[in-house]
Amino acid sequence: MRIAILDDYQGVALSLADWDSLGADVHVFGDAFEDEEAVVAALAEYEVVVAMRERTRFPASTLGRLPHLKLLVTTGPVNAAIDLDAARRAGITVCGTGYFGYPTVELTWALILSAARMVPQQVDSVRRGGWQEGLGTSLRGATLGILGLGRLGTEVAEIGRAFGMRTIAWSRNLTPADAQAKGAEYVSMDELFARSDVLSIHLVLSERSRGLVGERELGLMKPTAILVNTSRGPLVDEAALIDALTGKRIASAALDVFDQEPLPAGHPLRTLPNAVVTPHIGYVSRDLYEVFYRDAVEDIAAWSAGTPVRTLF
Known part of the structure; x- marks a missing residue:
C-alpha cells in the first residue's frame, strides 16, 4: 500500500x-x-x-x-x-x-492583542536597536463585535468578557434570545460594523457568506477599529480590505486566512504596516x-x- x-x-x-x-x-x-x-x-x-x-x-x-x-x-x-x-x-x-477548536480561539486572541498593542511593530523596533514605537490601545471597556456567534465565536466572546469588553453579535440565524444566552447583545449587521472596536469573524464559508465583508461594511467601521479573521479568507473582500488598510480607513487587520494560500510572496498583506498576518496557524x-x-x-x-x-x- x-x-x-x-x-x-x-x-x-x-x-x-x-x-x-x-x-x-x-x-x-x-x-x-x-x-x-x-x-x-x-x-x-x-x-x-x-x-x-x-x-x-x-x-x-x-x-x-x-x-x-x-x-x-x-x-x-x-x-x-x-x-x-x-x-x-x-x-x-x-x-x-x-x-477541537480551542487553538483557533487562542490564536484569535493572540492576534487581537498583537494588533491592539502593536506587538509586531514593537518587536521589530527592538530587533532594529530601537525602543518604543507607536501607541497601542487597551481593550477594557471597548466593544467586541462577533460576526458569527457559533461555538468558536461564543468562546472568543467569553474571553472578551474576561478583558472587560462589551460584546455585540450578529449572524443570519442568530436571535436576540440566543445572543443574550451567550452573554452578547444582538445587533443588526450594520450596527455590528459601526459599533465594534474589535470585530472578529467566525463564520462558515459558503456561497451566502463569501464576500460578506466588503467595501460597504468596511466603510461602516470606525477608523480606530481592528478587523480580525481566523475563519476563511474569502469571507472578506480582500481587495476592499487592502484598500481600507492602505487608506487607513480602519486602524488595522489581524489575519490568519487569505484568498490564496500560501500567500504569494509579493502580496500587499505581507508588507502593510497595519496588517498583523500569520500563515493560517489557527489549528496548527x-x-x-x-x-x-x-x-x-x-x-x-x-x-x-x-x-x-x-x-x-
Whole structure:
C-alpha cells in the first residue's frame, strides 16, 4: 500500500503517529502543489492520500484523474475542498479525524492583542536597536463585535468578557434570545460594523457568506477599529480590505486566512504596516496535530481491514 501525506509544512507528520504499524510505503510531501496538474502528477500512483485540512483541493476533475486512489483521509471532520459526491461515484472512501477548536480561539486572541498593542511593530523596533514605537490601545471597556456567534465565536466572546469588553453579535440565524444566552447583545449587521472596536469573524464559508465583508461594511467601521479573521479568507473582500488598510480607513487587520494560500510572496498583506498576518496557524498546534495523525493512521488501518471508520458519507 502506498500512502501520501500532503502539505506537511513543518515536517512533523511521521513523528506524531505510528505510521510503521501500517506496513506501508509512506511518502511525505512538504510543499504546497501549484495547481491541479501538479496534484495529479504527484499522486497518480497512490492508493491512500492524507490531506491536511483544505490545503489541497480535490474537485471532481482531480479525483477523476487519480485511478489508483481508494482512500482519502482529511484531518478534521469536514473538508469543503473535497467533492464528496465525486469521490463516492469514483468508489473512493473519504474519512475524517477528531478535532477541537480551542487553538483557533487562542490564536484569535493572540492576534487581537498583537494588533491592539502593536506587538509586531514593537518587536521589530527592538530587533532594529530601537525602543518604543507607536501607541497601542487597551481593550477594557471597548466593544467586541462577533460576526458569527457559533461555538468558536461564543468562546472568543467569553474571553472578551474576561478583558472587560462589551460584546455585540450578529449572524443570519442568530436571535436576540440566543445572543443574550451567550452573554452578547444582538445587533443588526450594520450596527455590528459601526459599533465594534474589535470585530472578529467566525463564520462558515459558503456561497451566502463569501464576500460578506466588503467595501460597504468596511466603510461602516470606525477608523480606530481592528478587523480580525481566523475563519476563511474569502469571507472578506480582500481587495476592499487592502484598500481600507492602505487608506487607513480602519486602524488595522489581524489575519490568519487569505484568498490564496500560501500567500504569494509579493502580496500587499505581507508588507502593510497595519496588517498583523500569520500563515493560517489557527489549528496548527502539537496537541491537535497528534489527534489528526493518530486518527489518520487508525482510519487507514480500519479501511485496510474492511471496516472503515469516521467516513464522511
